[in-house]
Amino acid sequence: MKKRMQPNFITKHLQEYSSIYIFHTVLFLMGVIFGAIVVNSLSGTQKSDLFYFLNEFFGQLRQGDLVSANNVFIHTLSYNAKYIGLMWILGISMIGLPFILVLLFLKGMVIGFTVGFLVQQMSWKGFFLSFVSVLPQNIITIPVFIAVAVISVTFSLQMIRKLFVKSLYQPFGPMLVRYCMFFGVAVLFLCVAAFIEGYFTPHLMKGLLNILN
Numbered sequence: 778m779k780k781r782m783q784p785n786f787i788t789k790h791l792q793e794y795s796s797i798y799i800f801h802t803v804l805f806l807m808g809v810i811f812g813a814i815v816v817n818s819l820s821g822t823q824k825s826d827l828f829y830f831l832n833e834f835f836g837q838l839r840q841g842d843l844v845s846a847n848n849v850f851i852h853t854l855s856y857n858a859k860y861i862g863l864m865w866i867l868g869i870s871m872i873g874l875p876f877i878l879v880l881l882f883l884k885g886m887v888i889g890f891t892v893g894f895l896v897q898q899m900s901w902k903g904f905f906l907s908f909v910s911v912l913p914q915n916i917i918t919i920p921v922f923i924a925v926a927v928i929s930v931t932f933s934l935q936m937i938r939k940l941f942v943k944s945l946y947q948p949f950g951p952m953l954v955r956y957c958m959f960f961g962v963a964v965l966f967l968c969v970a971a972f973i974e975g976y977f978t979p980h981l982m983k984g985l986l987n988i989l990n
Contacts, residue, residue: 794931801923801930804878808885813893815886828898838983850975857918857967860884861925865960868929871936881926888915902989909981914974921966925959932956 791798819827864880867873892911895903935952 794927797927797931798923801878801881801926805881805885805919805923808882809889809892811882812886812889812891815890816893816897824894824898827894831895831898835982835986838979839986844979846975846979848975849979850971853914853974854967854971857921857971858964861922861960861963861967864925864929865956868932868956869936871933871940874930874933877926877929877933881922884919884922888919905985905989906982909985910978913978913981914970917966917970917973921963921970925963928956928959 860880864877867877867880888911892907895907895910897903899906932952939949
């Protein structure tokens, strides 16, 4: 019975909020495109400095001087958990609704800038490097960020409706419990993404760098 209920709940949720998911996905993609465009606005000096540090990092990878996987895992998980935690708090505050959208856009912008810079500076080599350095963990991270943004926005909208539509009765307690549970599940998925980024991505990058050179 539980196995039937869970997929039905997820399907029902996606159907009910499909338009909001589409909006947030488009917003995220706009951030990616904008981030790639921002690369062109950098000065020659800024590009040179960034590429210098990038080459230093790649050189360390080639020599096998990898950053501690545990440190990468902890840092990545901490950063992403704080990021979605901020979305979660903004969802409860109601007035933070527009900032949730800004955070999602910025997340897309960072990814777009990273990929755009690598491709611009290293051509097809940069494309393959961005593929192995950005894609593996973000297969999980991106859907989590979009889902958290959607849940935070819908929770905020429900709170606003509850505040201003007096005839609408919906207990606050169960709403908050579901909201907290979803955040907990999101953090679990981010743990998997951080594990991939810490323990697999550096080795994929090192292997590719050795092949390209």
